[in-house]
Amino acid sequence: MTSTVKYDQIEVGHEIPAVDYPVHRVNLVMYAGASGDFNPIHWNERHAQAVGLPDVIAHGMFTMAQAGRFVTDWAGDPGAVVDYGVRFSSMVVVPDNEAGAVISVSGVVEEKLDGNLVVLALTARSGDARVLSRARATVRLA
């Protein structure tokens, strides 16, 4: 249950390079099944457009999971995450084509706390939109 990143080697301002996470319709269908969130705005474009959306959109929690994956891959251990919160600021629109959508996540160490804890400020974008805001993860480093 230990991060592979050493607290003493990380300074405030340390940047974690962006990672792109592709999203296709099938991913949303799988996420609906795994999470139990079957809201049709996440898989049925007829329904999505009827309620005023441009197209099918990803579950907010799917996007949060991608940024979470970014954090756990950096930390080296999912058990190192002690706090993780986001605000959903824009939609990830997922068209029914080969390209789908891309969620691009990057991070910066915003703060160092006692107890080997660091606070990461995360940025998640899809197209021109910033899809998460106030996204922060607190991680216990080695």
Next chain:
Amino acid sequence: MALNRDYIGRTYPAPAPYEVSRVKIREFAAAIGDQNPIYRDPEAARAAGHPDVVAPPTFPIVFSLSGAGEAFADPELGLDYSMVVHGMQRFEYARPVYAGDELLCTSTISEIRSVGRNEMLTIKSDVTTVAGEPVCTTYNTLVERGGAA
């Protein structure tokens, strides 16, 4: 329609413990596209110092609203679920969720307020093992579009 403020502070225990299985964790990890062996292989999880397969950080969303569903469906609350979008989400972890956990979840409507034309409702859920060990606390803020108009 504005949400009924009388519901602030009301508490909803989940109807039964949630049993965390290796199979469900594997399914969830596959759905988020995460190939980490710690979510699949008990030996890999133990080698990293965990008692069993670990759940990804956002996994508690699978069960943490099961009690509050009763509130959402209550016509006296006045929530039009077809207008709901997810506004904010936060998890505070006392420890990771593991395969084999039997978890109890108690949800409380901690806040209802208007922001512009929208109504915002926050559910705080305390998750413990059946033995009472704290596991995590989740905060789920729903936005009812146009609810305050």
